[in-house]
Amino acid sequence: MDRHFDEELRGVKERLIEMAGMVENSIKDALTALKNKDTESAKKIRNLDHKIDKYEIDIEDMCVELIARHQPVGSDLRFLVGVIKMNNDLERMGDHAVNIADMVKYIEEGAPMNKITTIWSMADIVNEMLKDSVKSFIESDPLRAQKVCERDNTVDDMRNEVIRLLLTYMIEQPKTVNTAISYLLVAKNLERIADLSTNICEDVIYIAQARVIKHHAEERK
Amino acid sequence: MIIETAKLNLYYGKFQALKNINLQIKRNLITGIIGPSGCGKSTLLRVFNRMNDLIENVRITGSVFFDKEDIYSPLYDIIMLRKRIGMVFQRPNAFPLSVFDNIAYGPRVWGMNDKMVLNEIVERSLTAVDLFNDLKDRLKTSALALSAEKQQRLCIARLLAVEPEVLLMDEPCSALDPIATGKIEELMQELKKRYTIIIVTHNMQQAARIADEVGFMLLGELIEFDSAKKIFTNPRDKRTFDYISGRFG
Ligand SMILES: Nc1ncnc2c1ncn2[C@@H]1O[C@H](COP(=O)(O)OP(=O)(O)OP(=O)(O)O)[C@@H](O)[C@H]1O
Numbered sequence A: 001m002d003r004h005f006d007e008e009l010r011g012v013k014e015r016l017i018e019m020a021g022m023v024e025n026s027i028k029d030a031l032t033a034l035k036n037k038d039t040e041s042a043k044k045i046r047n048l049d050h051k052i053d054k055y056e057i058d059i060e061d062m063c064v065e066l067i068a069r070h071q072p073v074g075s076d077l078r079f080l081v082g083v084i085k086m087n088n089d090l091e092r093m094g095d096h097a098v099n100i101a102d103m104v105k106y107i108e109e110g111a112p113m114n115k116i117t118t119i120w121s122m123a124d125i126v127n128e129m130l131k132d133s134v135k136s137f138i139e140s141d142p143l144r145a146q147k148v149c150e151r152d153n154t155v156d157d158m159r160n161e162v163i164r165l166l167l168t169y170m171i172e173q174p175k176t177v178n179t180a181i182s183y184l185l186v187a188k189n190l191e192r193i194a195d196l197s198t199n200i201c202e203d204v205i206y207i208a209q210a211r212v213i214k215h216h217a218e219e220r221k
Numbered sequence B: 001m002i003i004e005t006a007k008l009n010l011y012y013g014k015f016q017a018l019k020n021i022n023l024q025i026k027r028n029l030i031t032g033i034i035g036p037s038g039c040g041k042s043t044l045l046r047v048f049n050r051m052n053d054l055i056e057n058v059r060i061t062g063s064v065f066f067d068k069e070d071i072y073s074p075l076y077d078i079i080m081l082r083k084r085i086g087m088v089f090q091r092p093n094a095f096p097l098s099v100f101d102n103i104a105y106g107p108r109v110w111g112m113n114d115k116m117v118l119n120e121i122v123e124r125s126l127t128a129v130d131l132f133n134d135l136k137d138r139l140k141t142s143a144l145a146l147s148a149e150k151q152q153r154l155c156i157a158r159l160l161a162v163e164p165e166v167l168l169m170d171e172p173c174s175a176l177d178p179i180a181t182g183k184i185e186e187l188m189q190e191l192k193k194r195y196t197i198i199i200v201t202h203n204m205q206q207a208a209r210i211a212d213e214v215g216f217m218l219l220g221e222l223i224e225f226d227s228a229k230k231i232f233t234n235p236r237d238k239r240t241f242d243y244i245s246g247r248f249g
């Protein structure tokens, strides 16, 4: 029997998916702006972020109301708890996109420096991870989610490589320090987006299978 | 706004059961009335279709508007009122008649004897409560042979047969098990698209699940009236919170 409550849960899911779409776009836009050294986009991304913030408040509100009114149990409860966490994580990602967009100005103004191709490969992977994490939520697909989590280490390695490279540049050409620090912050923000995508996948797995995989909780049992 | 009360007081002899009730019921919503036993929920519900008139020594002051007309004004047509505002009771009170005759009862009272039309009314009413497919070959069997949940559905269908606008429900699920209760709640969600529903319930969770707006009553007073969301996430009055959180004592 399809309950009226199921309809309301679907409404929450749709809303979160819409928000995730906006977050994906704002990250993509921030990276494009960075690539093109386009300082104009920052404002647009900031505006989108305000919209994302409104969604966050709205979704949290919906979840609190449904918990209060329906006292959900089992997978319904896990779903709502999971959504509350994902909602937070998505909102944070939006902030990271704004941070990245804000760096464009400094990079544009700073001394030019050699290309750091690793940052672009990192950006590609992070984009993919986010896309797949959202897809795993849309399709309630814990297997896809698991695969995303496995890519998190790659991103961490890439970030370390970026840091190593930037350090070398800074030592060789001290006048690039400003630019290099900006890129460093970009790498840091990208790495955080990857972490948050991983969080989303952990929640997808928790919702689907009631398994807690974060902090390697299962291995430690 | 379909129903509105203003400074409504009700006395059973010297005992005041309703105290200065001011509330507004919106069309096509489910309004839940909650509160501890004896707080006046059923009394309030009976005010809306003047069922209290049947009780001796009842005195009412203030006004009750239905569709902007004061239903307690001397010339108001009570029979018509009870057709437009029907009541579903705690225990299914199916008549000891066939399924068909239960549903056709109201329309016949209102002078409808055309067999074709009655067939049509019975089919439409039973369909609305999701009983038609189940009972279409058993319309001649006694209504009392049905399960409690189906009898309750039948009682709702019987009301719908006279095309009311408001359904008053006094603890409509208290004689039902949780599964049957869930089904009646789903039915109410369907019905609210076309009717206004006011439900009295002891079961706070039920009010939380299905009501759009909720009134909390205590000792004859309407303590708080707001959206279900507000009442169950952030009630204004401490007494409401104490009641819905089970702290009441
Ligand atoms: N016919 C009556 N004569 C005198 N007093 C009455 C009568 N009906 C109800 N009362 C009193 O009025 C008050 C409100 O009764 P009411 O039945 O409306 O309460 P309720 O909230 O519906 O309670 P419950 O949850 O137990 O059904 C109670 O104190 C009750 O004893």
Ligand SMILES: [Mg+2]
Residues within 6 Å of the ligand: B041, B042, B043, B170, B200
């Ligand atoms: Mg009662």
